Amino acid sequence: xxxxxxxxxxxxxxxxxxxxxxxxxxxxxxxxxFYATRVxxxxxxxxxxxxxxxLYFKNKDDVLTSIFEDGIQRxxxxxxxxxASDDPVEQRITRIIALQLGLLEDQRDxxxxxxxxxxxxxxxxxxxxxxxxxxxxxxxxxxxxEGQKQGVFRRDLNARVVARALxxxxxxxxxxWALGEADPQALRKAAGHCASLFLEGLRER
Numbered sequence: 001x002x003x004x005x006x007x008x009x010x011x012x013x014x015x016x017x018x019x020x021x022x023x024x025x026x027x028x029x030x031x032x033x034f035y036a037t038r039v040x041x042x043x044x045x046x047x048x049x050x051x052x053x054x055l056y057f058k059n060k061d062d063v064l065t066s067i068f069e070d071g072i073q074r075x076x077x078x079x080x081x082x083x084a085s086d087d088p089v090e091q092r093i094t095r096i097i098a099l100q101l102g103l104l105e106d107q108r109d110x111x112x113x114x115x116x117x118x119x120x121x122x123x124x125x126x127x128x129x130x131x132x133x134x135x136x137x138x139x140x141x142x143x144x145x146e147g148q149k150q151g152v153f154r155r156d157l158n159a160r161v162v163a164r165a166l167x168x169x170x171x172x173x174x175x176x177w178a179l180g181e182a183d184p185q186a187l188r189k190a191a192g193h194c195a196s197l198f199l200e201g202l203r204e205r
Contacts, residue, residue: 017046017056020048021043021057022067022070023046024046025063025067026067026113028042029064029113030108030117033116034060034117034121042060042063065129067114074103075099075100075136079140080139082096088152089143089147090199094195096143097170097198100170101174101188105187108178111174112179114174115171115178136167137160137164137167141162141163144163144202145159152203153202154203154205169198173187173190173194
């Protein structure tokens with residue numbers, strides 16, 4: 001019984017320790033920047049030995065990509081649910097914008113890591129981020145395409161170009177906010193303005 005209990009405890013603690021390391025890395029990356037951060041600093045902040053990091057991650061690059069992948073996968077899961085709902089397409093676009101900005105409203109460090117630190121490595125962007133970004137574009141473009149078929153959105157617009165433009169706008173909003181926007185309501189206000197701007201341009205005349 002004791003042996004099984006110890007084994008179960010080790011299994012359950014593994015995800016917790018990985019999560020603790022990632023949370024620590026977010027803080028350190030946001031404070032120091034990706035290239036100036038040492039693995040030993042992440043370990044110290046997480047309260048683990050340096051070698052423990054390598055039980056869960058290959059290297060510092062792997063830590064950064066794991067932060068991004070975990071975050072974007074959570075976002076994609078929520079966006080897919082919204083995109084597949086029976087809500088009117090305009091409402092779905094509005095919710096997607098609000099959710100993407102709202103998810104990071106209380107996580108400025110994470111927003112900085114995703115919008116600033118990831119850009120510091122073109123290799124990581126191409127190898128890991130690009131496929132996930134394209135998946136995001138496809139989800140959003142699907143909603144726009146549906147609106148076009150319903151006659152709600154203009155048919156003369158390319159759905160994927162619209163999706164990329166919206167992604168770029170939201171990325172820019174998050175970037176400026178992560179770099180020091182003081183207004184705590186900034187993202188919430190921006191979500192409303194962004195939705196209004198894009199929907200006005202999308203609506204069939």
